[in-house]
Amino acid sequence: MKLAILGAGAVGRSVADLAADYGHTVVAIADSSTATVDPGGIDIDATLERKAGDDGVGTADPDEIFETDYDVLVEATPTTLGDAEPGFSHTKRALESDRHVVLANKGPVAERYEDIRALEAESAGSIRFEATVGGAIPVLSTIEDSTPQAVTAVRGVLNGTANFILTRMAAEGLDYEHVLAEAQDLGVAEADPTFDVDGTDAALKFVILANVLADGGFALEDATVEGIQNVPGSALDLAAEDGRTIRLIGEATRDGVRVGPRLVPENGPLAVTGTRNIVQIETRNAGSLHSSGRGAGGPETATAVLSDVGRLPLL
DSSP states (O other): OEEEEEOOSHHHHHHHHHGGGGTOEEEEEEOSSOEEEOTTOOOHHHHHHHHHTTSOSOSBOGGGGGGSOOSEEEEOSOOOSTTOTTHHHHHHHHHHTTOEEEEOOSHHHHHOHHHHHHHHHTSSSOEEOGGGSSTTSOHHHHHHHHOGGGEEEEEEEOOHHHHHHHHHHHHHOOOHHHHHHHHHHHTSSOSSOHHHHTSHHHHHHHHHHHHHHHTSOOOGGGSEEOOSTTOOHHHHHHHHHTTEEEEEEEEEETTEEEEEEEEEETTSTTOOOTTEEEEEEEETTTEEEEEEEEOOOHHHHHHHHHHHHHHSOOO
């Protein structure tokens, strides 16, 4: 497949770097202001080296990416809320040109699910979005293989930053502010960690899961969300006395989405530690399925993107 990549952050760069290992050719890549385009395949090493030097990825206009001969648009620009722009417009433009789209951007599938499915229905192209939920963990493909109709609920831990903070608070008896500062020093938490610690990031992922189960009908505003900012160290101490701990747990069903701090058994499957994620898929026919791993990171998320590309039919 010939890939055109929109977004040159950690995920976009990793997709470009790993594409050849999966048998694909990158014919274009764009960041917010520049692009490099070559129908025969761009020079990945030179492009990534240029980007690392803060010179942008090339000298072309990002809009030129849509004019080249590509099979799959990889949409890896930052997630935005509400209208999900510009990710939604990028997706629309590719589908209207009868090209495939693989999303790493959560916005279009969390906020405008019915719109993108309608566009897909009118296109020769398809849309896939494994990378939007759980990084390298095969959450959506597992649901697809089980069939969404046979899945009754999905729950789990889908934010590594919040999980790291709660793990450290429990293990060391430290308060939230102390561990947050530590997480920021280690690069586990962003300088502005709001998206992670207030539950928004996890909620977007569970909204996507609810949309898959119910075939649409949900956006972030429909989710009940509580973050971890007000979890005191004393609550974790009390939980430990009872053989339990606290994790930021999300749940998606056909009826709605809930995300918030929950008590879980200390040695149970949902009590993953550090930055690990875990997903528990409840099915009618196969019982409870568990998948755990790193839910973020450039190479990890890129493997989900490239696995999706491998599932697409030739146009």
